[in-house]
Structure formats: C-alpha cells, structure tokens
Amino acid sequence: MYFYVDESGHTGTNLFDENQPILYYGVLSSRVNIDVLAENTLSSLRKRLGVKRLHANELGNAGIAQISTEIYNLQKRYDLRFDIYRVAKADHALISFFDQVFDQGLNPAITWSGYWTPMRYVLLLKLAYLFDEETLKKAWSARIEINDQKAESGLVEVCNIIKGRVGELPDERSRTLIYDTLNWADNNPAEIYYNAKRKKDMLSITPNLIGFQSVMHGITLRLLKNGKKASQITVDQQSQFNKAQKTLAEFYASARDVPMVTGPGLPEISFKGMPTIPISFKAGTESAGLELVDVYLWIFKRLMEEKELAPKIYPIIQKQMHKSRTDEISIHAIASRWQKWFEDLPEPTEEQMKKGRELMALDEKRRLEGMTVSAQQGVPADAEKRRG
Structure with missing residues (x-):
C-alpha cells in the first residue's frame, strides 16, 4: 500500500497560537502508486486553474469546487482512503505536565493506581480544572526550557500556583493525591526530569511528534486490516520535524516484535505490524499524492471546524x-x-x-513510605492544612 502524509496547523513549540489551536495530520492511502497514476489528471487540473500546484489554501472553496468532480473520480477509481488525526495543542501541554509530574516511577507521592490504571484519567481531568491558560503557558515554557535551573524554577512556580487551587476540588481523596504529588515535585524538582535537555528532545515532545505517533499507528491498522505491506510512505518535506519523524518511524519498526506492558485497564501499546520500509520525504511539488492529501486535509479540516464548504465538494x-x-x-x-x-x-x-480495599491500603502504605524521605527534607508543616 501507498501512504501520503501532510499536516496543517504547524506552530512548532508555540502551542498557544489562538489562530491555530489544533494540529492536523492527514493520511491518504491507496493500493496503487498515486504519484504515478494520478499525475496526468492533476497536470490537466493545474493547467485549467493556471497554477503550478494544487494548494488548497490558495484555491479555496471556488477553486476546489471547480475540480471536485475529477477529485471524486480519482477517489473512486483508485479507492482512496483518507484518515485524519488531531492534537489540541494547549491540552497537549497539560497532558505533558501530568505525564511527567505524576509519573509514579519518578514521584512517590502518587499512588501506583493513580498513574498505571484508568484512574489516571480521573486525576488528569481534575487537574485540568485547576489550570488556566496563563499557568498552562508557564508549565509548557518550563517543559521546553533547556536550562535545568530555569526549568526547575518554572516547575516549582506552577506547582505552587496549582497547590493553591486544590481546595476547589470537591472530593478529599483527589485533593490529597494531587496536592501531595505537586508538593513532592515542588520540593524535588530535579527528580522529576521535567524539561527537555536538548533541542532534539524538545522536538520529540511537540504535538507534531505526538500526532505522528497516531499517523504511524493508523497506517499500521490499515495494513493489518488489508493484509498488505507498505510499499511507500511519503511525508511532506519540511526542515524542522522530518528527522524526528524518521527516527520515530525507525524506532517503531525496530520495536514491532517487542511486547509492551501497561497497567490494568489501560489501552494496549503494540507495535505489531509497524511498517519496516523507510519513510521518504518529498516536496509537495514532487508528489501527486501529497498534492491530493493537501486538498483532502483542507476539506476535512473545514468540515470539522464547521466552516463553509461549496456544495460540489x-x-x-x-x-x-x-x-x-x-x-x-x-x-x-x-x-x-x-x-x-x-x-x-x-x-x-x-x-x-474487599480485595479492592486491601489493594488500596497497600498502595497508600507504599505512597506514604515513599514520601517519608520528603518529610525528612523539610516538607512544610502546614502541608495538610493547605490541601483543602
């Protein structure tokens, strides 16, 4: 199978551009080589519209409506399938904060069940309630800060802000877990390994790479469903993320036979069936498939954002x-x-x-024992009072 990948809404590490709050990835797939078979049709469409490339943002509703019949016919003739993946950028900043600060392998103040079971999502949603945009910006700024001292200072500031809001949560258990977890991070910021250490690490935690994970898993599902292998995966060429995308694809290919273990109730992580063929990067002017996926991505992005689309589309x-x-x-x-x-x-x-209560008691015992070290290092005496 052949796959063509493009993205829209790319703002790099700036997650708070109000004009582009969502990062989109579009993937066009077919059992045949669209670069070869669709080129003649697209060439005639370019001539008709007087453009060198079918760029959807420039064509707009009117331009795409003029060529919609030909696009539809290509879709029908080559059985084109289009998949779309989205990352809400500001939400990614929050999820990234949770994943690092509440990681039970790093922070003993969170229970095992609070991170390694679906209860993590309950805590995540309650944590989300306590953040405003300004504090979220501070959290993300610290996450991508390469200087450790500045990053840890930023993390401490965010933890203190959110600790002051924990009392707004209605249930005592959530207040206790969230406060204690933030308090431990506040007192041990270097142990959280919160920030990216290099520019390369910074790229790996951006929405672009998180969204590309969804792309690779989606491609794999297509291959497994059709019982096919990938003949070619073509990604739109751009300087900032292609190298990181290539590294991710290579890692997934190397891990396809490695079993991954998650907590009970959490989604299975599997790389089985991941394509092993190296992904290739091309400019949109060199690939009919990329040209088409740009059009599809524009159409479906507008559909999801409930913006106007010409009836012919x-x-x-x-x-x-x-x-x-x-x-x-x-x-x-x-x-x-x-x-x-x-x-x-x-x-x-x-x-x-009964069994659940026993396990919870064991989990809490481990948590409290793990926090003993923090108490010896001078956790504020009024911590219990400030929880809520």
Whole structure:
C-alpha cells in the first residue's frame, strides 16, 4: 500500500497560537502508486486553474469546487482512503505536565493506581480544572526550557500556583493525591526530569511528534486490516520535524516484535505490524499524492471546524464517511472516551470490594513510605492544612 502524509496547523513549540489551536495530520492511502497514476489528471487540473500546484489554501472553496468532480473520480477509481488525526495543542501541554509530574516511577507521592490504571484519567481531568491558560503557558515554557535551573524554577512556580487551587476540588481523596504529588515535585524538582535537555528532545515532545505517533499507528491498522505491506510512505518535506519523524518511524519498526506492558485497564501499546520500509520525504511539488492529501486535509479540516464548504465538494466527503479513520488527543476526547468506560463497569461483588480495599491500603502504605524521605527534607508543616 501507498501512504501520503501532510499536516496543517504547524506552530512548532508555540502551542498557544489562538489562530491555530489544533494540529492536523492527514493520511491518504491507496493500493496503487498515486504519484504515478494520478499525475496526468492533476497536470490537466493545474493547467485549467493556471497554477503550478494544487494548494488548497490558495484555491479555496471556488477553486476546489471547480475540480471536485475529477477529485471524486480519482477517489473512486483508485479507492482512496483518507484518515485524519488531531492534537489540541494547549491540552497537549497539560497532558505533558501530568505525564511527567505524576509519573509514579519518578514521584512517590502518587499512588501506583493513580498513574498505571484508568484512574489516571480521573486525576488528569481534575487537574485540568485547576489550570488556566496563563499557568498552562508557564508549565509548557518550563517543559521546553533547556536550562535545568530555569526549568526547575518554572516547575516549582506552577506547582505552587496549582497547590493553591486544590481546595476547589470537591472530593478529599483527589485533593490529597494531587496536592501531595505537586508538593513532592515542588520540593524535588530535579527528580522529576521535567524539561527537555536538548533541542532534539524538545522536538520529540511537540504535538507534531505526538500526532505522528497516531499517523504511524493508523497506517499500521490499515495494513493489518488489508493484509498488505507498505510499499511507500511519503511525508511532506519540511526542515524542522522530518528527522524526528524518521527516527520515530525507525524506532517503531525496530520495536514491532517487542511486547509492551501497561497497567490494568489501560489501552494496549503494540507495535505489531509497524511498517519496516523507510519513510521518504518529498516536496509537495514532487508528489501527486501529497498534492491530493493537501486538498483532502483542507476539506476535512473545514468540515470539522464547521466552516463553509461549496456544495460540489460534499460528494468527496460522503464517499469517505464510512471508510475514514480519525483520532484526537484532547481533554474532551479523553473525557468522552473514559466516561463511557467507567459507566460500563459492572457492579463489583462483595469479595471484589474487599480485595479492592486491601489493594488500596497497600498502595497508600507504599505512597506514604515513599514520601517519608520528603518529610525528612523539610516538607512544610502546614502541608495538610493547605490541601483543602
């Protein structure tokens, strides 16, 4: 199979551009080489419109409407499938903060179950309630700060701000866990390893690389579903992230036979079936497939943002409605996904409740023992009072 990958809404490490709050990745796939087979059609469309390349942002509704019939026919002839992936950038900053500060392997103040089970999402959503945009910007600025001293100072500031808001949470257990976790990070910022140490590390935690993970998993699902191998994966050429994308794809290929273990109830992490063929990078002017995915991405982005689309464009969308895949990384998506999971849990038996209480007691005992070191280092005596 052949895959063509493009992105939209790229702002690098700036996650708070109000004009581009979402990063989009579009993936066009086919069992045939679109670069070869669609070139003649696209060449004639370029001549008709008087352009060197079909760039959707420049063509707009009017331009794409003029060529919509030909695009639809290409879609039908070559059975084109379009998948779209989104990352809410500001939410990514929050998730990144949680993943690092609440990592139970680094921070003993969080319970094992609070990080390695679906309870992590309950805590994440409650933590989200305590953040405003200004504090989130501070958290992200510290995350991408290469200077350790500045990063740790920024982390401490954020932890103190959020600790002061923990009392707004309605339940005592959440107040205790979140406060203690933040308090431990406040007193031991160097132990959290919060910031990127090099520019290379900084790129790896941006939405661009997080979204590209979704792209690679989506490509793998397409391959497994069709029982095919990847013949070519073509990614739009740009200087900032291509090297990191290549490194990620190579890592996934090397880990395809390595079993990954997660906590009970958490989504399985599997690299089985990951393509082993090296991804290639091309300019949009050199690839008909990239030219087409740019058009599809523009159309579906506008559809998701509920912006105007010319009526002639809708047949292209309708043809994809039951064939496309989509995924989103955002607080809203996490809340929607895991609310249903918790609602569908069966009522526990008395025996299960008893066992659960025993495990919780063991988890809490470990947590309190792990925090003893912090107490010896001078955790403020009024910590209990300030929790809520």
